[in-house]
Amino acid sequence: MTGEVMRVAVLRALGGPLELETRPRPVPGPGQVLIRVRAAGLCHTDLHLVDGSAVTPPLPLVLGHEIAGEVVTVGASPSPSPGTGPGPGTNSRTEPGDRVLAYYYEGCRTCAWCAEGSENLCPRPAAKVGFDSDGGLAEYYLASARSLVPIADSVPFAEAAVLGCSGTTAVRVVRSVARVAPDETVVVVGAGGVGLSVIQVAVADGARILAIDPHGPSREQALAFGAAGALD
Ligand SMILES: [Zn+2]
Ligand SMILES: [Zn+2]
Structure with a gap:
């Protein structure tokens, strides 16, 4: 080399x-x-x-x-x-x-x-x-x-x-810190890199997601990754 x-x-x-x-x-x-x-x-x-x-x-x-x-x-x-x-x-x-x-x-x-x-x-x-x-x-x-x-x-x-x-941040937040249970509703404030990862992990674990983000394309991404709703 x-x-x-x-x-x-x-x-x-x-x-x-x-x-x-x-x-x-x-x-x-x-x-x-x-x-x-x-x-x-x-x-x-x-x-x-x-x-x-x-x-x-x-x-x-x-x-x-x-x-x-x-x-x-x-x-x-x-x-x-x-x-x-x-x-x-x-x-x-x-x-x-x-x-x-x-x-x-x-x-x-x-x-x-x-x-x-x-x-x-x-x-x-x-x-x-x-x-x-x-x-x-x-x-x-x-x-x-x-x-x-x-x-x-x-x-x-x-x-x-x-x-x-x-x-890894999202997995720890959802499963070890918040301990999200199936059918719980989770509010995710900010649908950036970590927020979108949190949405995917929580959706995989059976939670319902409400995403909040002032940025329209971020809200669209949140919905695409499984959020039930998105607000600005
Ligand atoms: Zn050490
Ligand atoms: Zn980083």
């Missing part, structure tokens, strides 16, 4: 545009996998990172924390880890050509939250890809092997990518 390159979209200054840059293509080390990015979502959080309104990212930074693609090369197996926390995916047999999404939040693997599999609550994450380390707005992405989740051939890359952030 030495000498091969890739293009990435880099944020160099707060408020600035993303600029295309050519960089050496990474070579995966132990426990790492090189992904050819086939789809990367743009999350509203990316806009907050660009303007620095939520957190101040280290710059320059390649944004993109909703990543799906194909495995290109697999690094050597990592040394046994002292951590006990499971990774979000099953990746022990990752091979070139595999279709995967890469979860962006890499827990420390040693705290109580990581040990129970709730890496998203880890107070000392090893990395938050696209927030504090280079993400997926690039032709290739160097992933931690344990962050990968296999995706079925029937799932388009673009739909798989958004499961890594807005999709």
Whole structure:
């Protein structure tokens, strides 16, 4: 792989545009996998990172924390880890050509939250890809092997990518926080990326949805994804 390159979209200054840059293509080390990015979502959080309104990212930074693609090369197996926390995916047999999404939040693997599999609550994450380390707005992405989740051939890359952030957020909100029961009525305020995902999960779980959004096309999307009604 030495000498091969890739293009990435880099944020160099707060408020600035993303600029295309050519960089050496990474070579995966132990426990790492090189992904050819086939789809990367743009999350509203990316806009907050660009303007620095939520957190101040280290710059320059390649944004993109909703990543799906194909495995290109697999690094050597990592040394046994002292951590006990499971990774979000099953990746022990990752091979070139595999279709995967890469979860962006890499827990420390040693705290109580990581040990129970709730890496998203880890107070000392090893990395938050696209927030504090280079993400997926690039032709290739160097992933931690344990962050990968296999995706079925029937799932388009673009739909798989958004499961890594807005999709997982929706599943947790509907099933673990709100604990929506079948036949309950759920009001979803805001039919953006997360809101539309919430609608799909809640509909799949048998709930009735009323969506509220001032944006007409968003209300139409809410209805298309199964909301019973939509108000502005
Ligand atoms: Zn996000
Ligand atoms: Zn942890």
